Amino acid sequence: MFRRTFWFTAGAAAGVWATTKVNRKLKQLTPESLAAQAANKAIDAGHRLKDFALDVRDGMAQREAELGEALGLEHDPDAELPAQRRVAAIENRKLLTAKPVQHQNNPNSTYENGSYTYNRNEDH
Template sequence: MYKRVFWIALGASVGVLVVTKGAKTLRKFSPSGLADSASGLPGALSGSVRGFLDDVQYAAAEREMELYRALGMDSPDPDGPHDR
């Protein structure tokens, strides 16, 4: 008899845990849950893109100065680019 009570209690506990986890998962994938999880994404994504573009711009300026030094020039032409 105690074995039967043990297994019934264990089954009920596992059932409650499964239903609770399932409800959390379903709530997470509902439209409002997806909207909540995506609300911080644009800010984080724009910050990452901005950081990447800053790194690219810095690297391009650094490489430009390396090329000017390699050509024996100290700085870019003050007149700006010329059409050829």
């Protein structure tokens, strides 16, 4: 008699346990629950990406400081930038002010100081 009671109780407990487990799994598979899980995973991924970006930024700043120290550069944020060089503009001005000279083989092009200047008639 006790054996039957034991097995009846064990079977009822197993049934309750299995039913509870199946109901929980069904609730996890509802659309609302799946959407909430996806949102939570997206938020976690965003936090991990933010932490990664902050780590990269810290590493960049540290490496920049190491390189600045190794090269002997002093970073002064209030210092003004150096003036722009205008070497190319000065060279172009020299070509524009140069006196054109007719080349012996091609009368449409001008030649002076070892370089040809542009003549729009050469393209045709």
